[in-house]
Amino acid sequence: MEKRDYKGPIENSIEMAIEKIENLLKSDYYLSGRSIAILLLQEDEEIRNLVKEKDVANFDRIEDIIKDTKLHYANPISYELAIERQDEVKDILGRYVKFEKDRISPQEKLSRALMNPLFGIPALLLVLYLGLYKFVGQFGAETVVNFLESSIFDKYVTPFSTVLAARIIPWIALQDLFIGEYGIVTMAFRYAFAIILPITAVFFLFFSLLEDSGYLPRLAMLIDRTFKKIGLSGRAVIPMVLGFGCATMATMVTRILPTKRERIIATLLLALAVPCSAQLGVIMALLQHNPKALLVWAGVILFIFLLVGYLTSKILPGERPSFYMEIPPLRIPSLSNVMIKTYVRVKWYFLEIMPLFLWASVLIWIGRLTRVFDLLINLLKGPVSAIGLPPEASKAFLFGFFRRDYGAAGLYDLNAHNKLDGVQLAVACVALTLFLPCIAQFLMNIKERGWKTGLGISVFILVFSFSVAYALNIILRSLVVVL
Template identity: 40%
Template sequence: MHNYNKNSRKNTNGPEQKRIVLVGTPNVGKSVFFHRLTGQYVDVSNFPGTTMEFCCGKWEENFLIDTPGVYGLSSNTSEESLVRDAVLTADVVINVVDAVHIDRDLFLTCQLADMGIPMLVVLNMVDELLARGLEINLTKLENLLGVPVVPTVATNNEGLDTLSQRLSQACPGQPSVMVARLLSSSYLGLPRGEALLALEGDPEVAARNNVAPGGDREKIYADRRARANGITAAVLVERSADVAFATRLGHWLIRPLTGIPALLIALWLFYELVGVFFAQTVVGYTEGILMTNYYEPWIRSLLGRFIDLKSSLGTILAGQFGLLTMAITYVLGLLLPLVLGFYLVLSTLEDSGYMSRIAILMDRLMGYLGLNGQAVVPMVLGFGCVTMALITTRLLTTERERRIATFLLALTVPCSAQLAFVAAILGALGPGYMLLYGLIIFSLMAGVGTLLNRFMPGGSVPLLLDLPPLRLPRLDNVLLKSWTRTFSFIKEAFPVFLGGALLLSILSITGLIEKIQRLMEPLTMGWLYLPGETASAFIMGFIRRDFGTAGIMEISMDPLQIFVALVTLTMFVPCIASTLVIYKERGWREGTAIWLLITTLAFVCGGLLTRVLNFAHGMNPVMTLPLTALIILTVLFVIVFIARKRQTIG
């Protein structure tokens, strides 16, 4: 993250080098421009909120800065404050405007023009506007704003040469008549940009200039909004009544009648690609053949020339949980193809513009859980990797939403690696167990989410989300983004895997793993009615969830016991990597509370499920699963009904 201060305006990068700042609302293509102009990659998605910090690079002889998307420069959020300071220290501002949403984006453009900073406007995605039967009168727009306007399609490199040529023409924009009048008698000793922000009541700018904040924000904002609307009406021209198919499809995807079937198809394809093809077919080759049959025998043979493989050092390096065997196999043979496959699919969904439509479609359902539709993003991410999903909870608006989403992800969402083993085990048990497993996970999410929404102070925030146009994803961006994300994830996860393998090896060498199994016998045997060996599965599940799930396959149990073990492991505390992210995002005190509560809930629910299954089996063995499902649905209905009734009364 790059910090800026009011004294950094002086150019220290050479006499010819200018500090150029890219500014715009979320998802207008700033990061695409940064990548095309500097050659440096930034996570580029057709989904708002991608850029979370500043990125800096060289563009020709200039210093280019990519900033997070903001709707204004009024210090309402930390992003707005940072972008505001970057603008105040800029030599030139390139304001990227979405041609499709020009009425929305011109509010920021007008604010930049009022600040008196040299600027030019980049009108991006003009192809999307033409597809909607509209066009913009560029000459009139330039005259009204008083700055150069460059039409572009950044994803196709269209207009970038013109942008370079017209950069030298950047100039201060035409200010509002009202703003010019107010500034003529206010804050006369300040630079125009600082004076405007102080006039608008920005407390930070006023404090650092030792002046009192003004009280004209509402008046200025109303005038600016009216000006933006007036410019839009003057320059937007209808050229055809024909509406592109992509536009009609975009509307269909957010309507429940057509959107829900489309979402179910998309989720099925998502699971088939990630959960079946990558998690089973590809991993079956990379882990089951390449690593297990070739790499591990080779590394053991190599190490055997120098050390005794039965010694403590040999066990740590090449034993069952070896640093050079299990850890490397799981990172390269299992995790790498899974994460890469997941990001390939996710990047395709993002760049197509469909992800935002899923959020809108799911907004009402998420509202019952105390969240809004934007929470569907980390929830969907969680089925690929809970660790990454926990990180993306920072995109949610309030601390309350982040807490609820974090808890639900850690308790109810199995990652793709675990799902692969779950699907294999449930497939062997039969479709009835698979349906019951899905019902339990859904009921847990709905029941716990409803209770958290009822008893946690505060309320859900309405969904405010840009709706990007549907478009065909660019293969180069999908591939580059997927590989960049995968490499970053593997780089962070690799040390965790080494640490987990080392811990398991030490527990195995010292015999502590057997002692832990004995300590857990009252829970595993007395409460869950499972064999004592399942304790090792829970220990491995803490290292990695799929470790524990795979361990179930090695233990002799009847179908009901296997099912209870699977459900309990799904709810059990997330893996080390996810736990560390929870502590990082939520703090040690809240992280510990979440960890302890999830552990308790997992074993309580697992024990109750055991007794419900045994009760149903005792009543009618053939109807065990349907009776269990009926009991679970009844409990869920009671929880939701009571919570909603008390919420209405309150």
């Protein structure tokens, strides 16, 4: 490529500095000396450390050249270089590219409407209602789950494996591991294939459609002002929306957030107040005939989300978040792309969680066999009774830790056997949504945020979830609310 001279004072020009630095670089960097020199002048930390390590002898002289050059420019070198590049690009474009006159296409009109709060916020609510409630909640978590559970598992898989296990496993205790109430086939496989798989598959399909249509950045710009109040920027909608699918995966996606402060706030909120699709499915099923309790649940969770975010952003030190995002044109998603993305995500999710399901079954089996679980369940009976639930619900909370949805599903069974009233249902759903994340998310929190923060978040949630449920129960009861 043609070498281009940078403008500026001749004897201290950027071009001169590049040449001088190039001559001082003696090691091999895989990149050309010129590239390294330009990166050094732009104060790229990574490259600076690399050169400090590799060219020890000349490093001080290189630093002097950079310092000296900076003195001769009013603006940072990276800015000067960006302007030079831009001028060059304009020059080339002007010679070879002709632009059509700008006119506003129908897509552009729709795009602007979606970014205008007057139309955009109702559109957002409609997207959430159709996508999350109708498609994921009703179609995925009810229609498909019911079909798989009752027509496949209850009819064929469970009876067949029960007979088979009874025949080939002589010990009742070991039979329990496979076909007991929390057995590998009866619980782990059933939950994984008949409940979690369809819900997450449908959710990821919805998310991929949203992503490929280019809607997410528009959602981010609509919500940025609100998110700023809780210490996040609009960019954080991506992990937050993903959290409705799988909060564990979403915690990993918090890596796209630029500062540590934002990542901590997002991790905490995901663990505390964003219900995952598996939980949402069961909660919807629990509360579907009780719209008032559903409203109370949703209101409390939203309030806690905003309150905890607001307080955390006040307490945590660090820079305020900044928001900038490119708004791509709206597009009709390509079906094959959407399918591939959904497939890859479901596969990742499944490979990641299936072992945990199996472990959960094994741990529950051991815990029950050794009676450690009875002890823990008894310990939890106190707080569970304090929030106005029957003591049997403590089982749902303990198992909830192994997977959040086990807990919700346990509650579902409890409700089927001994009817809970509306207030109990709302309080239980609030407590379970806020309660400790599942073991997978717990491990992810520690992996992404480190021991101290990860553990700290969990302890906080343990105490906080019961406190909120306790307060909610007292408020609802003393107001004599009937849900």
